[in-house]
Amino acid sequence: MSTGTLLAIVIPVAVVVVLIALTVVLLRRRKALRERFGPEYERTVDGADNRLAAERELSTREKRHDKLDIKPLPAGARERYTRDWDDVQHEFVDRPEDAVHDADRLVTSLMRARGYPTESYDQQLKDLSVEHGRTLEHYRAAHEIDTLSTGHQATTEQLRSAMVHYRALFDELLFDGGQARHARA
Secondary structure, eight states: OOHHHHHHHHHHHHHHHHHHHHHHHHHHHHHHHHHHHTHHHHHHHHHSSSHHHHHHHHHHHHHHHHHSOOOOOOHHHHHHHHHHHHHHHHHHHHOHHHHHHHHHHHHHHHHHHHTOOOSOHHHHHHHHHHHHTTTHHHHHHHHHHHHHHHTTOOOHHHHHHHHHHHHHHHHHHHTTTTSOOOOOO
């Protein structure tokens, strides 16, 4: 076989092998992002120009998150936050709007105590999405109702729903998302 014929065979085979390897790498990356971000993966893809841009955004979030000093809470702090949450729940009976605002502040305080930056709501969503993508929709829903209640436009049922949504993220942040949770009423 001549060198030209050999190159005509080897080059296309090498290109195909490289394309297959690249496809496998991209599919593995996509699967890992889907598993890590849960529903946040699809939400980000839906909001992006294309899937690769969304996946770059999610990878950027992971890199930023890796630089944060996220830490578990000491037992004493967990107990204090649990008491504070109980106080907020009791407040709901007489002052539901105030309780929702206090729940928002308590969740933000808990994020800060764990090491999450809390300056911007949008950045909070991005930072939380890396480890808490499955409960992030709760936070969005609660925050939206909290915003409505600021203008006294939320119904009591919406306010109750906000408390349930805040509680989902609160529990996950409080108990590190993976530790055993205590049964609570």
